[in-house]
Amino acid sequence: AQKVTQAQTEISVVEKEDVTLDCVYETRDTTYYLFWYKQPPSGELVFLIRRNSFDEQNEISGRYSWNFQKSTSSFNFTITASQVVDSAVYFCALSLKPEGKSTFGDGTTLTVKP
Amino acid sequence: KAGVTQTPRYLIKTRGQQVTLSCSPISGHRSVSWYQQTPGQGLQFLFEYFSETQRNKGNFPGRFSGRQFSNSRSEMNVSTLELGDSALYLCASSLLKAGTGASYEQYFGPGTRLTVT
Numbered sequence: 001a002q003k004v005t006q007a008q009t010e011i012s013v014v015e016k017e018d019v020t021l022d023c024v025y026e027t028r029d030t031t032y033y034l035f036w037y038k039q040p041p042s043g044e045l046v047f048l049i050r051r052n053s054f055d056e057q058n059e060i061s062g063r064y065s066w067n068f069q070k071s072t073s074s075f076n077f078t079i080t081a082s083q084v085v086d087s088a089v090y091f092c093a094l095s096l097k098p099e100g101k102s103t104f105g106d107g108t109t110l111t112v113k114p
Numbered sequence: 115k116a117g118v119t120q121t122p123r124y125l126i127k128t129r130g131q132q133v134t135l136s137c138s139p140i141s142g143h144r145s146v147s148w149y150q151q152t153p154g155q156g157l158q159f160l161f162e163y164f165s166e167t168q169r170n171k172g173n174f175p176g177r178f179s180g181r182q183f184s185n186s187r188s189e190m191n192v193s194t195l196e197l198g199d200s201a202l203y204l205c206a207s208s209l210l211k212a213g214t215g216a217s218y219e220q221y222f223g224p225g226t227r228l229t230v231t
Contacts (some may be wrong), residue, residue, distance in 0.1 A: 035219070037215075043225045043227075044225065045222035049223065065203055091157065101162055102147075104157035104158075106156045108158065
């Protein structure tokens with residue numbers, strides 16, 4: 001069985017601060033996919049990134065960056081220079097396939113204050 | 115390109131009733147997955163359909179069922195509703211690459227918020 005743990009339930013920062021959201025996963029499979037999603041108050045999950053287990057290269061996309069470390073089973077997400085619009089619930093998820101049947105963490109609620 | 119649409123957006127039902135939720139995937143997407151989101155249990159996978167066939171199923175009782183039509187639109191049905199079925203039901207669609215089974219990312223709809231009283 002797969003498990004995703006997001007230990008941080010809520011994080012509050014002031015605008016322009018950097019913030020890192022932690023994600024630790026468990027799986028016995030050697031091939032798996034990790035995801036991050038953003039869920040704004042409107043409720044719609046927005047895909048942010050997908051990483052497969054064979055690609056440990058870190059990725060940067062604008063103010064977003066992801067650090068994937070298989071040695072610690074972690075897939076952390078950093079927002080640089082946070083903005084109020086970043087306020088949302090962020091979910092980390094794991095799947096044995098590129099699509100469908102994802103196991104989600106409980107989510108981290110990020111509040112960015114002006 | 116239109117996104118994933120779900121209808122209705124909000125629904126109030128009484129315990130014991132049944133309900134049908136609808137999901138229209140992005141045009142060209144043939145894989146549809148359903149999730150239940152509640153404050154207590156978080157996001158949980160319900161089932162996944164591809165080409166009208168259920169490919170995966172989560173750990174939900176038989177009261178939860180679904181189907182997919184030839185145009186890839188999907189419905190999920192919950193019979194004999196219980197108070198605990200109150201949740202946000204999310205649908206996601208994916209585009210599968212022909213021949214490989216691999217796909218692009220899942221695109222989620224806005225969800226249907228079901229309240230059971």
